Amino acid sequence: MTKQDYDVIVIGGGNAALCAALTAREGGASVLLLEAAPRAWRGGNSQHTRNLRCMHDAPQDVLTESYPEEEYWQDLKKVTGGLTNEALARLAIRASAHCRDWMRRHGVHFQPSLSGTLQLSRTNAFFLGGGKALLNAYYRSAEALGVHIRYEAPVERLELDHGRFVAVYVGDERIAAKACVVASGGFESNREWMREAWGQINGEWVADNFLIRGTRFNMGVLLKFLLGAGADAIGDPTQSHCVAIDARAPLYDGGICTRVDSVSLGIVVNRNAERFYDEGEDFWPKRYAIWGRLVAGQPGQIAYSVIDAKAIGRFMPPVFPPEKAPTLPELARKLGLDAQMLVRTMAAYNAACRPGSFDHTALDDCATSGLAPPKTHWARPLDTAPYYAYPLRPGITFTYLGVKVDAQAAVHFAGQPSPNLFAAGEIMAGNVLGKGYTAGVGMTIGTAFGRIAGTQAAAAALNQGAARAAA
Ligand SMILES: Cc1cc2nc3c(=O)[nH]c(=O)nc-3n(C[C@H](O)[C@H](O)[C@H](O)COP(=O)(O)OP(=O)(O)OC[C@H]3O[C@@H](n4cnc5c(N)ncnc54)[C@H](O)[C@@H]3O)c2cc1C
Numbered sequence: 001m002t003k004q005d006y007d008v009i010v011i012g013g014g015n016a017a018l019c020a021a022l023t024a025r026e027g028g029a030s031v032l033l034l035e036a037a038p039r040a041w042r043g044g045n046s047q048h049t050r051n052l053r054c055m056h057d058a059p060q061d062v063l064t065e066s067y068p069e070e071e072y073w074q075d076l077k078k079v080t081g082g083l084t085n086e087a088l089a090r091l092a093i094r095a096s097a098h099c100r101d102w103m104r105r106h107g108v109h110f111q112p113s114l115s116g117t118l119q120l121s122r123t124n125a126f127f128l129g130g131g132k133a134l135l136n137a138y139y140r141s142a143e144a145l146g147v148h149i150r151y152e153a154p155v156e157r158l159e160l161d162h163g164r165f166v167a168v169y170v171g172d173e174r175i176a177a178k179a180c181v182v183a184s185g186g187f188e189s190n191r192e193w194m195r196e197a198w199g200q201i202n203g204e205w206v207a208d209n210f211l212i213r214g215t216r217f218n219m220g221v222l223l224k225f226l227l228g229a230g231a232d233a234i235g236d237p238t239q240s241h242c243v244a245i246d247a248r249a250p251l252y253d254g255g256i257c258t259r260v261d262s263v264s265l266g267i268v269v270n271r272n273a274e275r276f277y278d279e280g281e282d283f284w285p286k287r288y289a290i291w292g293r294l295v296a297g298q299p300g301q302i303a304y305s306v307i308d309a310k311a312i313g314r315f316m317p318p319v320f321p322p323e324k325a326p327t328l329p330e331l332a333r334k335l336g337l338d339a340q341m342l343v344r345t346m347a348a349y350n351a352a353c354r355p356g357s358f359d360h361t362a363l364d365d366c367a368t369s370g371l372a373p374p375k376t377h378w379a380r381p382l383d384t385a386p387y388y389a390y391p392l393r394p395g396i397t398f399t400y401l402g403v404k405v406d407a408q409a410a411v412h413f414a415g416q417p418s419p420n421l422f423a424a425g426e427i428m429a430g431n432v433l434g435k436g437y438t439a440g441v442g443m444t445i446g447t448a449f450g451r452i453a454g455t456q457a458a459a460a461a462l463n464q465g466a467a468r469a470a471a
Pocket of ligand 1 (some may be wrong): 011012013014016034036042043045046047048049050051053153155156183184185186213214215217218220254255256396425427439440441443444446
């Protein structure tokens with residue numbers, strides 16, 4: 001069965017796809033959006049988001065003070081260790097200054113940052129109602145503008161002609177169009193691929209113990225297809241946004257409420273009841289995204305954040321209650337840890353804590369001395385019962401391996417941009433994020449490149465149409 005009804009096909013149903021579909025439609029193109037998920041689960045990882053990182057030179061509605069382009073760029077350069085394309089990064093940063101007016105026109109509302117949200121009021125604009133409300137607004141607007149939407153329509157492959165897009169296949173159904181935007185996310189939901197990428201450490205398949213914080217539909221089918229079809233790759237398959245989440249979280253879609261934020265207030269031990277990293281290295285917002293990888297490096301990919309009564313009320317509690325016990329040996333028994341070893345680890349830590357003025361809002365002078373690894377800030381003896389612990393697992397947010405694009409969001413094949421195939425969102429985020437993360441930049445990239453890809457796809461489709469008409 002073959003159809004050629006549309007100027008532009010957009011593949012995916014998250015933020016990047018919706019931004020592309022809306023922009024292509026605004027550009028005068030007829031648009032079909034193909035979302036793998038059923039309607040109730042539409043929206044990919046974007047449905048779990050809360051905010052977007054925005055540059056601004058002065059206070060603006062929900063954003064305080066200023067966050068100039070240069071500071072944003074330096075933040076990104078630092079977290080990626082320079083593994084970023086400066087031109088594309090700056091393009092996304094600049095687009096974040098003015099995208100909110102466009103978002104509002106499509107029904108998105110913003111609110112000031114929530115308390116307990118990693119101190120983001122200056123840099124990040126929060127969506128009223130979260131990512132789910134943002135997507136509902138975009139879907140409503142897309143439907144009103146005449147974008148055709150199909151759910152449960154996973155695209156299995158594309159038909160390409162030397163880098164030019166021809167058609168998509170949903171099962172046996174072939175749907176042709178003049179241009180295409182691929183916005184089908186990363187491959188974090190594909191446990192086989194994750195397994196292959198991470199391999200074994202000490203005989204254990206590391207990724208078997210990962211939990212996926214978002215959608216189950218980002219299987220990387222089109223990423224794999226495109227790389228196999230000669231699209232230029234960017235990024236390392238083991239690089240991803242990966243945080244420590246509650247080990248009791250579901251395999252998929254646990255979302256934001258499973259993140260554990262108590263790490264800097266206590267100690268973290270592995271299944272041998274040994275510490276393995278400086279829990280107080282820096283402010284939590286600057287360190288939370290390294291802890292998934294740290295836990296992934298521990299035996300069995302499990303760890304435990306242990307705190308005492310003094311920490312309660314000082315962090316946003318996750319959805320699952322902590323294990324609680326009046327003594328450390330009892331806590332160890334509840335966690336299945338060697339009680340003697342946990343007591344020994346805690347005693348060594350407590351003895352190494354030097355007196356200081358505890359201040360969780362500053363890089364304070366409470367540090368350990370003579371302990372390996374050290375705890376460099378907020379190190380106070382854990383001595384006030386009851387004791388609490390959260391079990392931790394690596395929680396994958398999204399992967400960074402992707403297709404290489406340029407400033408027009410065109411997918412590159414052997415260094416040459418496709419004339420009519422574009423990519424946006426997680427599938428190309430690796431162009432900007434080689435590693436590391438700064439909160440809210442995922443939505444910045446998806447919004448900026450989604451809009452660019454939609455504009456370019458419409459132009460490619462309509463120019464092609466105009467050229468045919470003239471011929
Ligand atoms: C718990 C959580 C919280 C987060 N919070 C934030 C935040 O506050 N701010 C921020 O900037 N980022 C956040 N992120 C990251 C953010 O979600 C991503 O950067 C962003 O949503 C990527 O958008 P996307 O459209 O590329 O991918 P997604 O939103 O994941 O969309 C991909 C879409 O493609 C569809 N799809 C996949 N394969 C196919 C196929 N073969 N055919 C058809 N459709 C397909 C999927 O069903 C899905 O709809 C968070 C992520 C998670 C998991």
